[in-house]
Amino acid sequence: MEKIVSLSKRRGFIFQSSEIYGGLNGCWDYGPLGVELLNNVKQAWWRSMTFRENIEGIDAAIIMHPKVWEASGHVENFSDPMVDCKQCKARYRVDILLDELSLKKKKEILREIEPQKFSGQISDEKIHARFSELSADEKKLPELLQKFIPCPNCGNKQTFTEARQFNLMFKTFVGPVEDTNNVVYLRPETAQGIFVNFLNVQSASRQKLPFGIAQIGKAFRNEINTKNFLFRTREFEQMEMQFFVKPGSDDMWFEYWREERMKWFLELGMKPEKLRWHKHEKLAHYAKGAFDIEFEFPFGWGEIEGIHNRTDYDLSRHEQYSGKSMKYFDEETKEKFTPYVIETSVGASRSFMAFLVAAYDEEKVPTGEGGEEVRTVLHFHPQLAPVKAAILPLVNRDGMDTIARNLTQELHKSFRIFYDESGAIGRRYRRQDEIGTPYCFTIDSQTLQDQTVTVRERDTMKQERIALTSVKKYLSEKFV
RNA sequence: GCGGGAGUAACUCAGUUGGUAGAGUCACAGCCUUCCAAGCUGUUGGUCGCGGGUUCGAGUCCCGUCUCCCGCUCCA
Numbered sequence A: 001m002e003k004i005v006s007l008s009k010r011r012g013f014i015f016q017s018s019e020i021y022g023g024l025n026g027c028w029d030y031g032p033l034g035v036e037l038l039n040n041v042k043q044a045w046w047r048s049m050t051f052r053e054n055i056e057g058i059d060a061a062i063i064m065h066p067k068v069w070e071a072s073g074h075v076e077n078f079s080d081p082m083v084d085c086k087q088c089k090a091r092y093r094v095d096i097l098l099d100e101l102s103l104k105k106k107k108e109i110l111r112e113i114e115p116q117k118f119s120g121q122i123s124d125e126k127i128h129a130r131f132s133e134l135s136a137d138e139k140k141l142p143e144l145l146q147k148f149i150p151c152p153n154c155g156n157k158q159t160f161t162e163a164r165q166f167n168l169m170f171k172t173f174v175g176p177v178e179d180t181n182n183v184v185y186l187r188p189e190t191a192q193g194i195f196v197n198f199l200n201v202q203s204a205s206r207q208k209l210p211f212g213i214a215q216i217g218k219a220f221r222n223e224i225n226t227k228n229f230l231f232r233t234r235e236f237e238q239m240e241m242q243f244f245v246k247p248g249s250d251d252m253w254f255e256y257w258r259e260e261r262m263k264w265f266l267e268l269g270m271k272p273e274k275l276r277w278h279k280h281e282k283l284a285h286y287a288k289g290a291f292d293i294e295f296e297f298p299f300g301w302g303e304i305e306g307i308h309n310r311t312d313y314d315l316s317r318h319e320q321y322s323g324k325s326m327k328y329f330d331e332e333t334k335e336k337f338t339p340y341v342i343e344t345s346v347g348a349s350r351s352f353m354a355f356l357v358a359a360y361d362e363e364k365v366p367t368g369e370g371g372e373e374v375r376t377v378l379h380f381h382p383q384l385a386p387v388k389a390a391i392l393p394l395v396n397r398d399g400m401d402t403i404a405r406n407l408t409q410e411l412h413k414s415f416r417i418f419y420d421e422s423g424a425i426g427r428r429y430r431r432q433d434e435i436g437t438p439y440c441f442t443i444d445s446q447t448l449q450d451q452t453v454t455v456r457e458r459d460t461m462k463q464e465r466i467a468l469t470s471v472k473k474y475l476s477e478k479f480v
Numbered sequence B: 001g002c003g004g005g006a007g008u009a010a011c012u013c014a015g016u017u018g019g020u021a022g023a024g025u026c027a028c029a030g031c032c033u034u035c036c037a038a039g040c041u042g043u044u045g046g047u048c049g050c051g052g053g054u055u056c057g058a059g060u061c062c063c064g065u066c067u068c069c070c071g072c073u074c075c076a
Helices: A002-011 A032-050 A066-071 A094-099 A103-113 A124-136 A141-148 A191-195 A198-205 A250-267 A313-322 A348-359 A400-412 A425-435 A445-450 A468-478
Strands: A014-016 A028-030 A055-057 A079-084 A091-093 A164-167 A171-173 A183-185 A211-220 A235-245 A275-279 A289-297 A300-311 A328-330 A335-337 A340-347 A360-366 A372-378 A389-393 A417-419 A439-443 A452-457 A463-467
Touching: A002 A014, A002 A348, A002 A360, A002 A425, A028 A032, A032 A055, A032 A211, A032 A235, A032 A250, A032 A348, A066 A183, A066 A313, A103 A124, A191 A198, A191 A211, A191 A235, A191 A313, A191 A340, A198 A211, A235 A250, A235 A348, A250 A275, A250 A289, A250 A300, A250 A340, A275 A300, A289 A348, A300 A313, A300 A348, A313 A340, A340 A348, A348 A360, A372 A425, A389 A400, A389 A425, A400 A417, A400 A439, A400 A445, A400 A468, A425 A439, A439 A468, A445 A452, A452 A468, A463 A468
Parallel strands: A055 A211, A389 A417, A389 A439
Antiparallel strands: A014 A028, A079 A091, A079 A164, A171 A183, A211 A235, A235 A340, A275 A289, A289 A300, A300 A340, A328 A335, A360 A372, A439 A452, A452 A463
16 A cells, blocks of 8 residues: 555655645645546546436536535434543444444343333343434433443443534535524535436436436545545545436346446456445435445455435435425326436545556566566556557657657647657656556657557557557557 | 554655764756666755754654554444
């Protein structure tokens, strides 16, 4: 991981945000190559999703009406009460603290609090039910925490602070006056911008169910901990598509999109053994079914995409909170109903990192002198590679550099190209390997005679000769 | 959030009992070079993460703080 962080900095993929001021926790900037790679990832996704008849794109505002987040459940569910242990300084989410107690322990606690109700034989279900009632009771919760629950870290009782609200949404104000009436949130997910525009998009684009709306955009979560380079950051980018279907067909479409999305990663060069499905056992408040695509990072498996069956939860809630109908009318069957939603939600920043990690390799290769050495190479899929080709004059004389410069200018019209004339040719190849450039074209003395150039391929390091005039065509074929 | 490690040139790292900040790589200019990083000459680049303190004097000792990495914890 450190090697990748170091390469990212050295070659200009990722810089730490505000580095000259000591950095800001969990914020990162994309450098010249990073932004190319990120754009290529986003473009590959956008093309695969919206170059279809039944998916439209939008770009909604980051700041939305505060009611949106009440309707979505974020105000309610996204703020977790936390307690700190005064003894050992550990911090816990209250719901998790309570959840982790064993059934036996819960029974003991209930017997002590309400002996008249829980003295005899009591079913497990009843215990769970009563216990979650108590957990949700704001008056009883402090007593519960203080008296009965020890700190899982240090084991001490009565060391917890009062439960405090930690809202994971970034709060700010509309207008110059910082008044509670003006509070708005930076969106913690892009999905709601799609839901609230569902009928606008549907009627403007004359779409019929089933159809989807795609969006790429930044979202913000005031995470407690940031971690693992780009994996958990407070500002991140999502690539989301919400697919609206008729209730009853949702399971079928859920499976369809699971397959499609896995295929996308594989087609962009991900190795199957580096990807796996993770099924959510504990479902979020909105979901009927949820699968994650996980990637094996150096620090372990981590989610890069979620595919969820969100049911009609979001549209119904918006209908309820806004008072506007969110229903769809099917002209064919003359039915009116609230569509179900299948969501595919990829982390752009996370998949960026996954593609970077997956591409990174250190290979042993023979040297010109018959020895062996290590080359660092990024095996990006050509479509994702930040630089598509390098143009190299073998030596800077006899007009080779002029030919190379002219070729560079010509290709720049269609591709991102890198011209390099400094250092030995082997060194220049290695530089390109390190940033994942798939092809190098070398202008040599033979070019002067017969107008051909050497193409050197990144992964195999093999070379072939093609006509100078066909370089553009050669590249075009590779990047379709 | 807890525990451990680390912050010195763009990168990787030296830096002695506290006494004038170093190397290699990279980059840049030039020379040399006809296909897989290593030749020659020169050059740029550092308030030693930041802020205090002790001292005649701090990269070095003390306190605070920020950031990154690893392991736990957590991730509707």
